[in-house]
Amino acid sequence: MTPACLLDLAKFRQNCQRMKDVADSEKMTLRPHVKTLKSLQAAEYYAPASGPITVSTLAEAATFASAGYTDILYAVGLSPNKFGQLAAIQSLAPNFTVIADSQAAVNALVDYASELELPLSVMLEVDVDDHRAGLLPESPELVACARALSAAANIHFRGIMTHAGASYDCDTKAAQQAMGQQECERIAKAATNLLQAGVTCELVSAGSTPTALADIEHTGINELRAGVYATFDCVMAGLGVCETTDIALSVLTSVIGHQGDKNWVIVDAGWMALSRDQGTASQQQDCGYGLVCDEHGKLLDGWYVSATNQEHGIISHRDNLTPPESVFGYGRLLRILPIHACATAAQYSKYHVIGDDGNITAIWSRVNGW
Ligand SMILES: Cc1ncc(COP(=O)(O)O)c(C=O)c1O
Structure with a gap:
């Protein structure tokens, strides 16, 4: 029957291996973003159930938690109308983690966490490229949010994350490398500022497919998040990230x-x-x-x-x-x-x-x- 969506297993496996090799060679944790395929069977190849993953919806989080994934980062700001879904996912995935990038969101999460049975893991989103969401690395608000999360009774502050989406506009290898370096330097700067303010980041997480595969040393981060690399597409081929x-x-x-x-x-x-x-x-x-x-x-x-x-x-x-x-x-x-x-x-x-x-x-x- 047509139309139908085909997945070439050999190419898919090769793409997955390519990103794994980058993470392994730099001794970084790979937290694949499963948002492209959103498939449990596909994830077996690049994100086995014991490993960390990133998701883009709570529907993915619930499905992957039910299948035994315990360390799931929901990498989209959480609206209050979704708070009611957290407890069920947490009960299956103890390291289920949400993100925030404002004092308003932090306050709401701190308030809500007091009603939860299990501590809620939270990371702060940092803006490294003026592309989308996040707090600036030097902003006093980042420090204030991190302090509030660290001090909150039923919150586990896990660290900071970023995504250099501006890399999708970088059409040369040099530009992708510069953006990759900027991504790492800016989030590392945020981690240093927090440390100086007395807050430790267990996770310093960054990644997009072009910056992850940019052939640079990803200095200053300990976790690489990328997603579309599993299949690639014409946009990535147009950037020269793949053939x-x-x-x-x-x-x-x-x-x-x-x-x-x-x-x-x-x-x-x-x-x-x-x-x-x-x-x-x-x-x-x-x-x-x-x-x-x-x-x-x-x-x-x-x-x-x-x-x-x-x-x-x-x-x-x-x-x-x-x-x-x-x-x-x-x-x-x-x-x-x-x-x-x-x-x-x-x-x-x-x-x-x-x-x-x-x-x-x-x-x-x-x-x-x-
Ligand atoms: C927060 C976040 N992290 C990681 C990624 C992965 O980026 P890519 O698909 O370029 O690997 C995305 C992509 O949308 C994202 O939004």
């Missing part, structure tokens, strides 16, 4: 029609199957809604999904070539490499896992929702 041949996720689609005068091929993968993400639009090569491969995953040079409707995708060639019937005939199968793997995978409830022989060897499930 397109490393991309482990793809969407299997069927040719359902043509517009001969426009050299268009119509497929049954629209934005519902691919997502609307156009993350390569600002890169040197705009891959539209995905790069096109034959049914075995071989990249078809110059062919890309140039437009999408809800259930229709339009494939064209960069030089407006006529689509050969042998590849693009009615009913032919194609694979589309995702622009942003996290967004594309989110359109599915399961993955068809492709083994070494090119056949589907397993179906892996995925946790959706919040």
Whole structure:
């Protein structure tokens, strides 16, 4: 049935090993972010149940806690309307940890923790790149928040974390290295400031795929968090962090029609199957809604999904070539490499896992929702 989400097991394993090698070589704990695949079966390969993980939703936290994961970092600021879900996750995962990045959030967590049976683990988020959330490393508020958490009766202050999301705009190796260095230096600075104020950080955690793989010494951090590396995608390939041949996720689609005068091929993968993400639009090569491969995953040079409707995708060639019937005939199968793997995978409830022989060897499930 098409569209379907395929996961190439060999590529996936190789990608997982690449990040593990970086963490091992620098003796850092790897806390993989499971947000891309959100799959227990996939996590067995890169985040075994005894190891730490990062999640992006409480739905993931609950699922992974039920499966035996005990050290789970929920790396999104927690809204008060989710406090009621904490106790159940904590009871399964004693090191379940939430984050805060303001005095208001800290005060609310301190208040709520007094009602909890188990101590609540909390980390503070630090802003290292002016990209999204977090307290500045030098800010007095960071010290005040850390002191308040350390002094609170039923809170375990675990340390600080950051994510240099600005690295997604770094399109050269040098820029990624500079951003990786900035990420480490800024969070290390925050840890030093806290230490001088009398607060110790057990965890100093940082990471994004481009900065983790930037070929630098990650000095000053003891934990590396990255996620999309497990599958990679066209955005990462566009940054040069991986090759397109490393991309482990793809969407299997069927040719359902043509517009001969426009050299268009119509497929049954629209934005519902691919997502609307156009993350390569600002890169040197705009891959539209995905790069096109034959049914075995071989990249078809110059062919890309140039437009999408809800259930229709339009494939064209960069030089407006006529689509050969042998590849693009009615009913032919194609694979589309995702622009942003996290967004594309989110359109599915399961993955068809492709083994070494090119056949589907397993179906892996995925946790959706919040
Ligand atoms: C807080 C946090 N940590 C880690 C990551 C992992 O980043 P990447 O997917 O680039 O490895 C993300 C990505 O969104 C994140 O938001």
